[in-house]
Every structure is written in structure tokens, then in C-alpha cells.
Amino acid sequence: MKRRFLNILKKIKEDRLIETIFVVALAGILIYSLFCDPIIxxxxxxxxxxxxxxxxxxxxxxxxxxxFDYRVHRFYLVxxxxxxQPWGPNWVFGVLIAKICVFLTLPITADINxxxxxxxxxxxxxxxxxxxxxxIMKYNKISKPIKVVLGIYIILFFTDFNYISYFNSFFGExxxxxxxxxxxxxxxxxxxxxxxxxxxxxxxxxxSAAFLTSKTQQLPLLIFMIIIxxxxxxxxxxxxxxxxxxxxxxxxxxxxxxxxxxNHTNMNNMYQAVFDGILVGSKTPExxxxxxxxDKKYAYxxxxxxxxxxxxxxxxxxxxxxxxxxxxxxMKVLVFYLKHPDRxxxxxxxxAKYAYDFFEVEPSNFEKGKDWSGKWVNTFRVHLAKQTxxxxxNVFVFLVFSILYFIICLWYLIKDKxxxxxxxxxxxIFILATGASQAVLPIIGSGRADLGKHIYLMNLxxxxxxxxxxxWILSNIxxxxxxxxLFKRTNRDINSK
Numbered sequence: 064m065k066r067r068f069l070n071i072l073k074k075i076k077e078d079r080l081i082e083t084i085f086v087v088a089l090a091g092i093l094i095y096s097l098f099c100d101p102i103i104x105x106x107x108x109x110x111x112x113x114x115x116x117x118x119x120x121x122x123x124x125x126x127x128x129x130x131f132d133y134r135v136h137r138f139y140l141v142x143x144x145x146x147x148q149p150w151g152p153n154w155v156f157g158v159l160i161a162k163i164c165v166f167l168t169l170p171i172t173a174d175i176n177x178x179x180x181x182x183x184x185x186x187x188x189x190x191x192x193x194x195x196x197x198x199i200m201k202y203n204k205i206s207k208p209i210k211v212v213l214g215i216y217i218i219l220f221f222t223d224f225n226y227i228s229y230f231n232s233f234f235g236e237x238x239x240x241x242x243x244x245x246x247x248x249x250x251x252x253x254x255x256x257x258x259x260x261x262x263x264x265x266x267x268x269x270x271s272a273a274f275l276t277s278k279t280q281q282l283p284l285l286i287f288m289i290i291i292x293x294x295x296x297x298x299x300x301x302x303x304x305x306x307x308x309x310x311x312x313x314x315x316x317x318x319x320x321x322x323x324x325x326n327h328t329n330m331n332n333m334y335q336a337v338f339d340g341i342l343v344g345s346k347t348p349e350x351x352x353x354x355x356x357x358d359k360k361y362a363y364x365x366x367x368x369x370x371x372x373x374x375x376x377x378x379x380x381x382x383x384x385x386x387x388x389x390x391x392x393x394m395k396v397l398v399f400y401l402k403h404p405d406r407x408x409x410x411x412x413x414x415a416k417y418a419y420d421f422f423e424v425e426p427s428n429f430e431k432g433k434d435w436s437g438k439w440v441n442t443f444r445v446h447l448a449k450q451t452x453x454x455x456x457n458v459f460v461f462l463v464f465s466i467l468y469f470i471i472c473l474w475y476l477i478k479d480k481x482x483x484x485x486x487x488x489x490x491x492i493f494i495l496a497t498g499a500s501q502a503v504l505p506i507i508g509s510g511r512a513d514l515g516k517h518i519y520l521m522n523l524x525x526x527x528x529x530x531x532x533x534x535w536i537l538s539n540i541x542x543x544x545x546x547x548x549l550f551k552r553t554n555r556d557i558n559s560k
Contacts, residue, residue, distance in 0.1 A: 119146025498524025
């Protein structure tokens, strides 16, 4: 046993020392931030019930003020009836995570008044996050000096509380973050292997499905994911049957998740897309409504939100259902913007203004009654964004960076005929498509409503792309001076994995 332990330590020292150091540091930050009192997290803004309700839980608060007290809640009551419910409205992958956590902890909760500790779920997200980062850092085409830079970048940027605080919540952003990184890490692990095994493929498809279904606004990304599936089908001939079956399952799963969106959510989204989206800043609101097939008399509603108490109409009443919602769809909103590219550009500029709309640490990130004055929290990313708004909120910076990033990826895709290089290029382009699409998809889906939160994935994607660009630049500088190379193998050969 001792010899085996020493061999493991020797192997880590020779092959994975850098990764181990940074992963241990990453795990330490997560443990301190998410599990050591006072824990950091997110308070319920009204969205939590859609997740924990289907997950088999309900709030311990008995009144509105107790539930929505602008504080993090760590304990929830177990509802064994909904726990057994396999499906429900507004289903997303995070529901499955919550349900599994509740099931696995039932022996514990049964002894403590059936109270479910949110930390059980946080353990899952934090663990998957660490695994994902390890898979990314293990990619053996990155030299050791560049891995040090990558490790520092990951810790500075992605342990910022604006990212990891979602792990202590029932927001879909937690699953989005974890499974996006896991998808990237698993894909890198797959394409780096000369002869991957069947289980590598299965893990790849599971992480793909989990990311796409983490939030309903990510479902349109299936279009871009299919391109990757087609490439996997083309390059890995021995797994073509598995690829075809998995792709069909994922397409159907995305369709089921889309169908699960309930009427109330659809009405809310359509109202916001029209009256807090298309009509915002419009000089011809009546004409816009007529083009959409809606009576122009409703133009005044652009001054009222869906949940506004002073709204003169019942936003979920029969009149609105017949006169507005029955005539609208996301596709109709998209067609409108395509016919009016100037209006589309206005919305893209609006998204840029809301980009990196990060929050400072505040009482709502902690539990009620907890003294958080001495708590260290990583705020590097939020401060960087706030100190340089001319970069982080400039639509032209996003545009120029995106174009250059795409051209370089496309150049590698066309020039380098190697399977790994082409799949790596497609992965990088997928990350770009994910981020860039978020400047438009939330506007089409629900207008400006809570836009700062809805473009969360855009912020995350561009932070990832900036990291990719940084590694690419440093690797090519190293290549020029003969010290490092992006495609130079480290001591550990691919086939030894």
C-alpha cells in the first residue's frame, strides 16, 4: 500500500504537478467560500421554486416576507410527493441534480425533521467544477509554463463570487457554469486521444445534453452542437452508431424540455419580448404591433411590466391571451428583427451595455444574521469589469474581438487537416457561437427583462474566449522563441492516458 501511494505521488510529481497544485488551490477556495460560515450564495428572487419544487423540496418560510427576505437560505423541507414526480413544467437539468441530491440524503434528512441542506447540492456542483477544470488543465497540448498561466487565470476569473455564488442557490446558472466547463474539459480529453473508448464518448454526450438543457435559453444552441456531433460522426467511424443514437436522444430531450415550458412562462416571455423589447425606443410602436398582427391599441403597454401592479390589464387574462399571446411566438419576434436590422443592432448595443453587470458583495449574498464583515471573497472579476467599462460594455470591442477570434479559428479549421486540430477549432467556434448568440437570444425570448442576468452565459463565454486567446498568444510567442508550442507534447504522451 505504501509503495503504491509513493508511486502515485511520483506520477503526480512527474506528470501532473502543476494541475494538482492549482486544482488543490481551486478546491480550497471553493470550500472556504461555499461551505465555511458565512457561506456566499444567492437569494431567491422568485425563480427558485421552479427548481426546488420539482426537485422535491419546499421553502421553510410560511409568509412572503419570510421566503423573500433578500438572504441566502440553506435549509429546505422535503416534499416526498413531488420528489417522486419524474417530470414537470419548466424542467431543466438542474432539477435532476436537485432530485438526486435529495434522494441520496433522505437517510440523513429523515433524522433531522426532513430538512434538506443546500450544501449537499453545492458539493455536487463544486466537485463537478473542480473535475471540469482538471480536465481542461490536463490537455496535453499546452506546455507547462502556459499551464501555470492558465491555472492563475482560472482562479482569478472563475472563482469570482459572481460566478461561484450561484452554486449555493437554485438558479440555473450553477448548472450552466459547471456543465459548460465540463463539456469543454471532456471534449478536450476526447479529442486528445488517438483511440478513445466508448465511455469517453458517453461522457461527452452526457455533458453536451446537460449543458444544453441547463436553461431553456440554451436550447437554440443545439443547432451549433449538431455541427460538432456531425464532426464526431465523421471522424470517429467506430462510434458512428453510438453517435447517431446519442444525438437523436439529445435532440429529443431538448424538444421535451422546450415543450415543458408552461403557459405562464410563455406569456411572460412573449409580453416582455414585445412590450419590453420590440417597442422599447420605437418611434412607431403602433405600426410595429400591426406588423406583428397585434391591435395597435395595446401600444401603451410598453410603459408597464408584466408584473407591474399598476398595469391596467390582466397580463394573464383571456383578453391578452386572445389578442396578444395567441398571435405571437419567438420565431415571429426573430423575423421582425431580421426585417429591421437597425432595430436588431439597437438590441445588441443594449446587451453590450448590460454585459458584465456584476454585483458587489452585499448582505443578500449571505445567510440572515451571519456576520460577513471579515469574510474574504474573490472580487477580482467584478472590479476589473467596473474599472474598465469602456472595454467590458463596448459593443465594438465585442465585435472586433469576435471577428478576429472567428477568423483565427476558421484559419486553423481550414489549414490544419489533423482531426484533433479541426475538432479543437470547432470547439472554440462553438464557445464563440454560445457567447455571441446570448447578445440576441435573451432579447428575442424575453426582451430586456432581467437582461443583466439573462446574458450571464455571454459574460462566461467571453471570459473563456479571452483565456483561449491569451493561451494562444503566449503559446505562439513561445513557439517563435523556441521554448513552447501549443501543439507540443508534454512528458505525458497521449497514448499513455
